[in-house]
Amino acid sequence: MKSVTPGRMERVLGPTEQVFYKVRQQRPFNVVITARLSGGVSEARVREALPAIQRRHPLLRANIPPRSPPRFSRANVPEIPLQVVPRESADSWLAQVQQQINAPFDASRGPLARFVLVQGDSHSELICGYDHLIGDALSGCFVLRDLLKAMEPGSNGPPPPLQDRPAYEDLIGPPLPGTGVLNTVVSRGSSVLMRASPVLNRLSARLDSTPETPAEEVRSGFAYRRVEPALTERLLALCRENKSSLHGLLGAALLVARTESLAPRKKPVITITSALDARERFGVGEDFGLYTTGKTHLMRLKAQEERWELSRRLRAPLVAARKQPLHLRTFRSAIEMSSRSVDIAAQPWMQRCTRLGLDSMLGLSNLGRLNLNARYGDLTLEGVNFSGSVASHFDIVLASATFAQHMDISFLYNPPLMAPEMAERIASRTLEVLNEAAR
Template sequence: MTVRRRLSPTERLVWAAGEVLPVNFAVTARVTGRAHPGRIRDALAAVRRRHPLLGVRLDAPGRWQAWLTSDDVPDPGLRIVTATSPDTWTQVVEQELQRPFDTTTGPLARFVLLDHGDSGDSFDLVCVYHHLVADVLSAAFVVRDVLDHAAAPRVVRQTSGPREDRPRGGPQITGAQAAPPADDLLPGRRANPADLLKLARALGGPPPPRPDRPAGPLTYTTWSLPPEETSALLTRCRAERTTLQAALCAAFAQAYGRPIRIAVPADLRRILTPSPQEAMGLYASTVFVTADATTSRHDLKAAIHRQLRPDELVPLVRVFRLLRPVPRRTLSALLLRGETKGARFDISLSNVRVPIPQDYGPLRLDALYGAANTSLSGAPLVLVAGHGGRLFFGVTSTDGAAVAELCERAMSHLGSLVPFSERPPSRAGSAPAP
């Protein structure tokens, strides 16, 4: 399918940000089974027909607008790396997060196949995206479709028909088409000045002061919880009538031991009409909550749910329509200036349940880790993925030793709800075997 459409206001802002700030994120699939590189390349080419944004670039970028186009864009690249240590895959993620995309040539996605060596019975697929074209959930759907096709090559499904692991309900976008951007699917799309007030309230005042430490290299730390501990934690949350997201926020607030602002990524799919469902694209926003060591899980649940109401979320996306008269370079300069003055948050905590299968014929998806590099401040970005009855934690920051200690303390506080057998690794980059 040929793609050609204008950037939406939200996409234009992400484009402007990407000119001066990092905007990459990655999803790593750890897979048991054999996969020849040629088969993975074929799968990526086939899956591009289902998810056209895998092969786009920016065309005619001007002061106020640009176009997304698939003209003259090759299939996403696949780099082959042989693992030389258990840390190789996290080192690859760190490198890829810091390597910018050329938006004028595309594509805005790339992949690394990490061969685990002589055994030949497992591999990692590191999937890297410019945030302009994807969010973590749609990246997971791409993983599913690539493994599906690699396991049994065939014509890629053209529709999103009923399936147990797929979200249901409401109108949806089907077929191999580039779904409309979130801005075009909002209920009540007309922006008004009151949206600026909503945005100002959401951002609040300046965040509490953070310790002034020199930025170090970007580091990536991962760990996981086995099924029995994940189940016990979720059961405890349900018994308390709270949520995993609230429990995570409370644990990290206790670990900081001071007032903090927490960025909570929000999935927009549930409020868009028609729903993009499994389409690839940027269908996420961010809300903010404040907490300290005394804030209860119930209070955090209420604060998060209040921010996720449609009447609170919609203005945070719709407001970017008011920025159309602002030239792109001006937006970039403003975003850079704001970022260099310090992060708008102390920590970002993302928690997503990934509704994709584990088994793909001879292949099995054993783990799914997320990572992001979207801030110059070095504030830790925590991505928690729930899949196969387990929780997979990934944390990036430029303050590796301090953040490793922070995660250790947070998991200790979370462990007060249920006992954990595993703690975050003391050295960034080491990860448990699935």
């Protein structure tokens, strides 16, 4: 296989990238974006276009040699691989997504991305999978769009190559005062706790009868739902009318569905973590990379709480966070400390402690309405699905994207924490709550 090595990229991974690098060493941590296409898609057409998008996006031609500290390199990185499988049914792509979210990447060799073409006569799915440490979900949407542009008959390929970018945290600026001291304390404390972890793991196991699944054997589960155009438009209109957002409504529906699935109790305690896009803040546009932060809320559903009230309650702190520069600096400080404690966070005793007093931990990532063209020569983009591996502490994560009036929703779950049957019930109930809100 040929290598792609234009230019030179040598920089140490940023704090978020280092956290994800450590996570991926324990289990796959991938993002998968699927473009659903009508029209004839040949293997040769895709292969001819792939080098152009690899030249355009620097992180698609990077690897991470085994050095300390870990750093990106471009030494002898092969071309992006393409796998072609037949489209035996309209749902064939679902099995391929399931495989891609759980298949690890060889970071030392690279590249940290791959494509699958689920090929049919008149309809096909083009799947882009990549390691989360090199890109957020919107990154994959831009790459698929660039690939489709490069595949257009008579095309000169995607737009020109983009410049190398520094780590996301360098764009944020300096962390909060005192972060350096806290980092030192966290590093030393983590070292002490790692030495004590074998004993702590045995002690905590005696208090928890749940069988422990080794991290390397954990694989993410995936359930899929699609919201039709009429309901999507109705929900968007009602969100505006009720001074809420689709993100808030999706979070409310997931929260209701998860609460109802738990053993009856007065007020379950649930955390819900939302991913927040920060691209506009830094003017990075459509670069491939990590440009998101997170915001976590501790939620207790109020008795007889109306769905739209819950939706607004979830939306308000997210709006505030987007407007506060301090949010980004706080995020940087938190992620720097997290990079020094990832190994401890993965220990069974720590994961048990993290969940003390909590009934469930949820995640929410909504890409919103994607600003992508529908036509690419003789091909039509009919839908975009966003899915991926789920972090080990979440029970279930809702990941959604809206394109061509369709809202595609993935429910990503941890089998050690949630059975597939339960995930399917939560997915179905979430859609029921959305339908109830639209009445």
